[in-house]
Amino acid sequence: xxxxxxxxxxxxxxxxxxxxxxxxxxxxxxxxxxxxxxxxxxxxxxxxxxxxxxxxxxxxxxxxxxxxxxxxxxxxxxxxxxxxxxxxxxxxxxxxxxxxxxxxxxxxxxxxxxxxxxxxxxxxxxxxxxxxxxxxxxxxxxxxxxxxxxxxxxxxxxxxxxxxxxxxxxxxxxxxxxxxxxxxxxxxxxxxxxxxxxxxxxxxxxxxxxxxxxxxxxxxxxxxxxxxxxxxxxxxxxxxxx
Numbered sequence: 001x002x003x004x005x006x007x008x009x010x011x012x013x014x015x016x017x018x019x020x021x022x023x024x025x026x027x028x029x030x031x032x033x034x035x036x037x038x039x040x041x042x043x044x045x046x047x048x049x050x051x052x053x054x055x056x057x058x059x060x061x062x063x064x065x066x067x068x069x070x071x072x073x074x075x076x077x078x079x080x081x082x083x084x085x086x087x088x089x090x091x092x093x094x095x096x097x098x099x100x101x102x103x104x105x106x107x108x109x110x111x112x113x114x115x116x117x118x119x120x121x122x123x124x125x126x127x128x129x130x131x132x133x134x135x136x137x138x139x140x141x142x143x144x145x146x147x148x149x150x151x152x153x154x155x156x157x158x159x160x161x162x163x164x165x166x167x168x169x170x171x172x173x174x175x176x177x178x179x180x181x182x183x184x185x186x187x188x189x190x191x192x193x194x195x196x197x198x199x200x201x202x203x204x205x206x207x208x209x210x211x212x213x214x215x216x217x218x219x220x221x222x223x224x225x226x227x228x229x230x231x232x233x234x235x236x237x238x239x240x241x242x
Contacts, residue, residue, distance in 0.1 A: 109141025
């Protein structure tokens with residue numbers, strides 16, 4: 001297939017767990033950051049940037065903290081801690097991208113001017129037009145909303161052609177493939193099917209936002225970072241939701 005992108009502007013959603021890499025025993029979720037994984041992801045983002053694609057990124061924080069899973073803590077405070085986790089990931093990914101000679105800006109939905117720009121839509125779009133990679137931290141800046149919703153919101157705001165959803169699972173299934181060996185794998189879906197069947201691609205708020213604004217979602221596994229390139233070239237990898 002030709003080495004040409006089918007998208008002009010993409011928003012890549014990278015899960016925090018993906019940046020942790022695999023735990024040593026191969027079981028469960030990783031914790032913290034894997035420098036090898038950061039470098040690998042950054043190299044592939046640099047490759048699609050060299051193809052002329054404008055790149056924005058939203059990073060999750062689940063490798064450090066998940067507010068929704070905190071049972072005893074006030075949910076708002078727990079979610080604020082999760083937002084701070086996304087900033088650590090954003091700064092780490094920014095550093096890895098800069099080592100690939102990319103010009104990067106981190107923007108956060110909660111102001112922390114000493115380490116990042118505040119999120120301003122027009123400024124973010126200007127950065128993209130100038131060839132800079134923009135990383136959005138702190139989710140939406142509001143508790144009770146996931147970073148999936150932040151990815152959907154930012155994709156709509158910056159007029160991205162697609163959300164590239166890089167996950168630890170290689171596609172969308174009708175059930176958890178780790179628990180059900182007979183889980184059905186999908187190559188294409190509509191937004192309505194995702195919502196009607198309650199497929200755990202993104203949370204329902206994010207999926208509805210994408211449907212209502214006509215934003216495509218391309219789900220693929222980040223364990224092989226080459227999938228980022230394949231998705232940008234329009235190859236049949238993972239699951240395309242449109």
